[in-house]
Amino acid sequence: MAEPKQVLGSLRNRLAVTLIGGATILAVLLFLVVRNYAAQIAQQGQDSILAASVSSILDAAVLRDNQVEIDFPYASFSMLTTPADDRVFYAIYRDDELLSGYVDLPRPDHIAAQAHHYQTLTYSGTPVRISTASRVLLGADLRTRVTVSVAQTQDALSDTLNSISRNVASVGFGFFVLAVLLSFWVTSTTVAPLNRLARSVTRRGPQDLSPVAQPVPTEMVPLVSSLNSLMARLNQSLTQSEDFIAEAAHRVRTPLATVRSYAETTLQRVDKEENRQALRSMVRAIDESSRAAGQLLDHAMISFRADQLEYQDLDLVELVQDLVLRLAPVAEMKDIELRLDLPEPVPVKGDSILLQNAIRNLIDNALKYSPSESIIDIRVSSDPRSQVEVRDQGPGFPPDEIADLALRFSRGNNATGTIGSGLGLTIAQDVALAHGGAMTLTNREKGGACVIFSL
Numbered sequence: 001m002a003e004p005k006q007v008l009g010s011l012r013n014r015l016a017v018t019l020i021g022g023a024t025i026l027a028v029l030l031f032l033v034v035r036n037y038a039a040q041i042a043q044q045g046q047d048s049i050l051a052a053s054v055s056s057i058l059d060a061a062v063l064r065d066n067q068v069e070i071d072f073p074y075a076s077f078s079m080l081t082t083p084a085d086d087r088v089f090y091a092i093y094r095d096d097e098l099l100s101g102y103v104d105l106p107r108p109d110h111i112a113a114q115a116h117h118y119q120t121l122t123y124s125g126t127p128v129r130i131s132t133a134s135r136v137l138l139g140a141d142l143r144t145r146v147t148v149s150v151a152q153t154q155d156a157l158s159d160t161l162n163s164i165s166r167n168v169a170s171v172g173f174g175f176f177v178l179a180v181l182l183s184f185w186v187t188s189t190t191v192a193p194l195n196r197l198a199r200s201v202t203r204r205g206p207q208d209l210s211p212v213a214q215p216v217p218t219e220m221v222p223l224v225s226s227l228n229s230l231m232a233r234l235n236q237s238l239t240q241s242e243d244f245i246a247e248a249a250h251r252v253r254t255p256l257a258t259v260r261s262y263a264e265t266t267l268q269r270v271d272k273e274e275n276r277q278a279l280r281s282m283v284r285a286i287d288e289s290s291r292a293a294g295q296l297l298d299h300a301m302i303s304f305r306a307d308q309l310e311y312q313d314l315d316l317v318e319l320v321q322d323l324v325l326r327l328a329p330v331a332e333m334k335d336i337e338l339r340l341d342l343p344e345p346v347p348v349k350g351d352s353i354l355l356q357n358a359i360r361n362l363i364d365n366a367l368k369y370s371p372s373e374s375i376i377d378i379r380v381s382s383d384p385r386s387q388v389e390v391r392d393q394g395p396g397f398p399p400d401e402i403a404d405l406a407l408r409f410s411r412g413n414n415a416t417g418t419i420g421s422g423l424g425l426t427i428a429q430d431v432a433l434a435h436g437g438a439m440t441l442t443n444r445e446k447g448g449a450c451v452i453f454s455l
């Protein structure tokens with residue numbers, strides 16, 4: 001049977017890949033969003049402390065004798081202490097001139113009054129967050145602007161962020177693993193009904209063309225309906241072919257039998273030798289045609305049944321005994337002894353019509369190709385396999401043709417003059433193969449053909 005083309009790959013794998021891919025994207029998104037949010041919150045925390053520090057310095061600024069004096073409180077810097085010992089820098093300007101602090105601390109270009117300005121920049125090789133604000137001081141006849149910048153490195157902040165990232169990454173990974181497990185579970189439960197359907201169809205007997213009755217998910221209903229309608233049509237066409245084979249056999253054989261009986265009767269009445277000769281050839285031709293028709297129809301029937309074997313519990317010994325009984329008259333006519341070696345019953349499972357047909361062809365060949373007054377040995381055994389062995393004392397198979405004799409319409413050079421169509425061994429071999437067995441042809445050392453038909 002042809003394997004179905006696997007063009008779309010596995011449904012289960014696609015589903016699993018989609019789900020796992022989705023889970024990966026979600027886990028990465030979760031990580032990025034949470035990390036970004038945490039970074040914002042941490043930054044806001046640092047900003048508000050920096051702003052408080054700047055404000056406390058600005059609040060301490062006073063104008064005395066036209067001089068700006070700042071006695072800034074201890075808390076202004078101590079509030080900036082962090083576990084990572086972040087460094088703090090500051091600068092105080094009166095209008096544009098540096099009053100105190102780090103000369104090179106970057107200074108924002110313009111600052112709105114009362115508003116705090118924040119910036120992240122690099123100072124002395126490390127990233128720092130800088131907060132700047134200004135305040136106008138009014139004296140008796142003077143108006144001056146004091147600007148304060150306080151900057152802080154971000155070591156504690158990045159430590160916090162790293163630890164948050166690690167935690168979020170582990171949670172994200174946990175979710176990912178959970179999602180992978182879930183996706184495996186989901187895929188197998190989704191694919192399970194399909195597998196169940198496939199198993200139930202495979203497990204059916206070859207004759208079982210009844211509709212699938214097992215409940216299936218909604219999405220599979222169209223598939224099962226088409227399957228059922230296909231089986232209904234198949235059932236119908238099988239019945240038609242069976243009828244056709246029977247009908248064809250009948251139509252071909254009956255008129256041939258009639259013609260043959262007329263020819264035989266005429267032969268009795270005709271005296272002229274050349275007419276008798278013609279009639280004999282006619283009878284022979286009719287026999288050939290009728291044999292060919294019979295074998296062709298048997299072969300067609302076997303090809304047809306082999307696809308849907310009707311297994312029955314049979315006894316191979318009984319089957320052979322029955323055949324021998326039916327072929328005994330033919331054997332008697334040729335003075336051939338059919339010697340049986342039958343053990344206890346050999347139970348087999350098989351299609352009795354096919355098996356009878358196959359073994360009959362083997363015995364028929366032995367009768368046809370061996371000389372009168374010889375012996376045909378028929379042995380049934382169950383060891384190593386259930387098998388039937390037919391040995392005769394004839395000329396044996398033509399050795400150079402033995403490999404091809406089981407091919408369709410193949411006849412050996414020893415068959416000239418014998419009626420036959422070259423289908424007997426083909427039928428026997430097809431039946432053996434359909435039952436998972438084999439047929440081997442050999443010649444016996446002492447002469448004669450030997451066929452082993454095993455199941």
Ligand SMILES: Nc1ncnc2c1ncn2[C@@H]1O[C@H](COP(=O)(O)OP(=O)(O)OP(=O)(O)O)[C@@H](O)[C@H]1O
Nearest residue numbers: 365366369396411412415420421422423424425449
């Ligand atoms: N027992 C035998 N002894 C010798 N030759 C045999 C024997 N059985 C078969 N053969 C050879 O194998 C050939 C094929 O056998 P097969 O049974 O397929 O065809 P057939 O007997 O010629 O025709 P039919 O289809 O009527 O049986 C025969 O023509 C014959 O040459």
Ligand SMILES: [Mg+2]
Nearest residue numbers: 365420424425
């Ligand atoms: Mg034959």
